[in-house]
Amino acid sequence: MTSSTTAPAPTWEAPLAGAPLDATVEVPGSKSLTNRLLVLAALAEGPGTLRGALRSRDADLMIGALRSLGARIEEGDHPSTLLVTPGPVTGDTEVDTGLAGTVMRFLPPFAALADGPVRFDGDPAARVRPMLPVLAALRSLGITVHDPATGSGDSAALPTHLPFTVEGRGSVPGGAVDVDASESSQFVSGLLLAAARFERGLSLRHIGTTLPSLPHIEMTVATLRDVGVVVDDSRDGMWDVSPGPIAARDVRVEPDLSNAAPFLASALVAGGTVRVPGWPTLTTQPGAMVPDLLERMGGTYTLTDGVLSVTGAGELHGIDVDLHAGGELAPTFAALAALADSPSRLRGIAHLRGHETDRLAALAREITRLGGQAEETRDGLVITPRPLRGDVVRTYADHRMATSAALLGLRVPGVRVEDVGTTAKTLPDFTGMWLSMLDSVA
Template sequence: MPDSAPTPSHRNDTPTGEHWPAPTAGAPVRARVRLPGSKSVTNRALVIAALSEAPCLVRRPLVSRDSELMVGALRALGVTVTEVPSDSPDAPDLSIAPAPLTGPASVDVGNAGTVMRFVPPLAALASGDVRFDGDPRARERPVGELLGALRALGADIDDGGRGAFPFTLHGTGAVRGGEVILDASGSSQFVSALLLGGARFTEGVHVRHQGPPVPSQPHLDMTVEMLRAAGATVTTGQNSWKVEPGPLRATEITVEPDLSNAAPFLAAALVSKGEITVEGWPEHTTQAGDALRGLFTRMGGEVSRTDGTDLTLRGTGAIHGITADLRDVGELTPTIAAVAALADSPSRLTGIAHLRRHETDRIAALATEINRLGGDAVELPDGLVIRPRPLHGGVFHSYDDHRMATSGAVIGLAVPGVEVENIATTRKTMPDFPGLWSEVLS
């Protein structure tokens, strides 16, 4: 198949950017990795800090496009965000000084799901008009359920009836809140967004989900745990989440390493018969990436812990296919699919229909790019079947999706001649993936 622009059966922007020759592992990869902070924790921490009654220090935050978009959104609403020296070589800490949220303002959400979902409830609490827009792909990503829920809770939103970006939220300085029913099967972020703002709503918020199962349960657990740590009263039930009205009192939030971004590095150990140690892997975490321990063990790796803080994965030489429902950990799918394409038996990955409306349609994109390199990947309505075949070099398109780009890098470890298009898109959640990847392989 020629290395022309991809034509998968899904919507995406035309791939852009230079081709990055993915390094091939000529020997077992052995390294220690210190990962940047979690995007999911960082952006939740920034929202909670902005709504807190007192100044809050966010320690070891991620510095990436998504986190910069969140900082920009908060500053646009009148929140003071200041960089301060830290004990981390990766990034400065961030001091958040809460202030009355104000407009008029313009918020660029880029293509960051947390920004496009978490910031509108804050804007509803602001005084003045707040206009939202983002990258072209942002206009295709689901947000209508959230806007409908905010209207039901008392917000005034002008979206021209599209339920999509761009839109203007006419903030009145307060949101009534109360009970709302929505379908969050498209994204758990709809629920998290309402919960994060709910403590500041006059009546709090009681969110009820009605529809197919909500994906990404660990992210909902993360939101609930972080709100409780900030002093919110949160109760949960079956498809039900309630936040009582009241003050948030966060003074310091430390961001964990991004465990989902550990996926390609741990995969490097599995694929190359090597050994990778990730520093600072938390003993208790709500991050979806923690599931990598079990998934990669099933695929042939051996996992161990050192000193209760570091996690090591050793490749045994075997790479097995896997049958897995990834509904709760869908963001790991691109890396799991890349490893599956190099396995010794077929894989079936399901429960991930919601990935069709992420940064790109990840199901279609993965099938297209694996097949482009000679593989055999078949789309399911909610997933993929991957039957391993000998792969060859070629261009692996990223579709401006950071996790597609890193999955191409994983395949390139074992397949000479793979070139990843627009590797720079990894900056969405990692400051310098190519640099860290080269360091690990050196």
């Protein structure tokens, strides 16, 4: 279900690409890694440092939430350097999740370690995002979770969405729990991140029919192992986390490869070359899929000394791709598909209906608004290219809807992006970065 507004939001005129590009784009740190590392640093045995951390609305919401739960987080010599000093997890506080899935799904297990109640709420659009799997898991582990409007007894109905209260009691017994993470891998990651602090650790089994964004769970497991937590993931859909200390670290955050996607994709739309430095050789980020996907759609790429370069000739070919492991890339590739020379099918992304908005409905609606043809399927989209025209593209408070609209605007005159400021969720200076890229021409 998409969110709505009572009055039209301001629009941003998406600039056309006047010439082939020759740009280098410095992409900020990964949101996914930043927020995982912040949680682990706040649960660690001593002070730690994050360097190159993302500073955006999502990351700042996580910082604010962890501060309210007892951690001290200060800036170093740069806003992207964060000094984290753990403290006792404190309750009788409130967590503002905004529209950040990592905050609303990662922190309820953390809050269960608090010494009192922790109340969670967020943006109006966040109140439709599913929460039941992680809250049901906590209740099965003996933690009281309730809707603040209906009472706190153990027999009270379990909340399925924000707002809710986690009655922290200072410790979590841990043990075995079943979770249906079909709607979001974040339900698994949130429980795993706090599990080493549970008295008996955690044995988690996924019981759903599908598991989206598995690379994000692999990212969680890798970050846990990096801080010394013992995780056994040798069985499909099962994770065993042993109780034990979480080591403090001084760590550098990788660039956000999914946020790099629309910039790199610009080379295919406008022609020319776009480079992103700091691209890792090995990574658990789903954005690692981007170069190969862009190549399949008509581009070429090289990775030399950590710099990924993508080159295009302004030609785009349709693609049939399963994005189950990287659903966050779907808006970028939907925009490319709308500009391609043949139809595309994006599959394996039914879970996007529960993201910041119903992304499948939103993408289909907005591509159609511009004259294209985009149809929802059971688990994705079929996009058949048609001549596009300028119009307002609604973003539904979704940062990736805004960046995909900017990509369309490189080729389609008159594209106006509603509420482009929503990109501050993960890219605080998106419009400045976009205009700077376009100023660098071949």
